[in-house]
Amino acid sequence: SMMKTEKIVQALGLDVKCGKDYLGKEVTGGYTGDLLSDVMGNSKEGYIWITRQVHQNIVAVASLKEHAGIILINSSEPTRETLEKAEAEKIPIMVSDLPAFEISGKIYNLLTSES
Numbered sequence: 001s002m003m004k005t006e007k008i009v010q011a012l013g014l015d016v017k018c019g020k021d022y023l024g025k026e027v028t029g030g031y032t033g034d035l036l037s038d039v040m041g042n043s044k045e046g047y048i049w050i051t052r053q054v055h056q057n058i059v060a061v062a063s064l065k066e067h068a069g070i071i072l073i074n075s076s077e078p079t080r081e082t083l084e085k086a087e088a089e090k091i092p093i094m095v096s097d098l099p100a101f102e103i104s105g106k107i108y109n110l111l112t113s114e115s
Helices: 007-013 036-042 057-064 078-091 101-114
Strands: 015-018 028-032 047-051 069-072 093-095
Touching: 007 069, 015 078, 028 093, 028 101, 036 057, 047 093, 057 069, 057 078, 078 093
Parallel strands: 028 047, 047 069, 069 093
Antiparallel strands: 015 093
């Protein structure tokens, strides 16, 4: 089942930090993780990535894996370099005040309720 990134943003009240023009991407699933090598190896195209990492390397991973977007947890603030790079790579970055477990569960429920 799929859902546009913007629908997840609206449903969960996410704060879109950059990439507002690219929220039309279809989210095919999600991956939660802070270890870049793990996310590289196990996430898939169209996934939304949930992490507490804020440095610009997350954008390189999301771009390479063609993620629909990145959600930062616990009200984490992305660095300015991260936002600039994400805008250039057309990767939306959103922030949630929830911890990873909760936001992952909510997104899982949204995606599975669509089918």
